[in-house]
Amino acid sequence: MTETVPSWSDERVDLLRRLWQEGLSASRIATQLGGVSRNAVIGKIHRLGLSGRGAKGVEAPAGDEVRKAARAVEAPAAVTETSPAATAIRETGTVVQLQPAQPPAPEAPVSAAEPEPLALTTSRRVTIMDLRESMCRWPLGDPTKPDFHYCGERAITGLPYCPCHAQIAYQPAAERKRDRRVGGFR
DNA sequence: CCCTGATTCGC
DNA sequence: GCGAATCAGG
Numbered sequence: 001m002t003e004t005v006p007s008w009s010d011e012r013v014d015l016l017r018r019l020w021q022e023g024l025s026a027s028r029i030a031t032q033l034g035g036v037s038r039n040a041v042i043g044k045i046h047r048l049g050l051s052g053r054g055a056k057g058v059e060a061p062a063g064d065e066v067r068k069a070a071r072a073v074e075a076p077a078a079v080t081e082t083s084p085a086a087t088a089i090r091e092t093g094t095v096v097q098l099q100p101a102q103p104p105a106p107e108a109p110v111s112a113a114e115p116e117p118l119a120l121t122t123s124r125r126v127t128i129m130d131l132r133e134s135m136c137r138w139p140l141g142d143p144t145k146p147d148f149h150y151c152g153e154r155a156i157t158g159l160p161y162c163p164c165h166a167q168i169a170y171q172p173a174a175e176r177k178r179d180r181r182v183g184g185f186r
Numbered sequence: 187c188c189c190t191g192a193t194t195c196g197c
Numbered sequence: 198g199c200g201a202a203t204c205a206g207g
Contacts, residue, residue: 197201
């Protein structure tokens with residue numbers, strides 16, 4: 001079978017369009033699509049006449065802002081204390097302080113130790129595009145790999161995570177101190 | 187040095 | 198049309 005990656009199939013172009021408009025950087029889109037470099041992505045963006053994106057003035061959102069924004073979607077550690085999540089936590093008194101929850105595992109033992117958890121929802125992986133406000137954004141797997149996805153379970157209203165992952169992400173300082181091990185992901 | 191998008195130009 | 202190399206910049 002000739003597994004030729006059809007470079008820019010309609011589907012891939014569509015995905016490219018959506019991700020680009022989602023505000024993802026070219027490099028991220030590239031890794032998301034897989035098999036293409038960020039240059040390829042940028043090149044395609046231009047050929048499609050999509051350059052400029054927000055096109056708000058000439059301000060290139062590049063740099064920290066964008067990086068933070070992007071990571072906020074991918075890593076649980078990116079939750080800021082001013083975020084609705086943090087506020088909600090304070091108000092509910094469930095948590096005292098945010099824990100810089102483990103960023104996506106370095107070696108990602110997750111993917112290895114992840115047989116086939118989701119049985120309820122569709123077996124389809126929850127990609128960034130499938131995420132809705134009500135879905136758990138806990139990252140699963142290696143963000144640099146195509147199989148990267150999110151938990152996708154019903155998230156606690158006002159929080160970015162489902163009860164299970166919120167418990168891991170937001171641990172009371174006291175509890176953390178006492179029971180520091182946390183073993184990591186699930 | 188990390189990153190961003192923009193452009194060029196041989197293929 | 199494609200995308201690596203390069204450019205220009207935060």
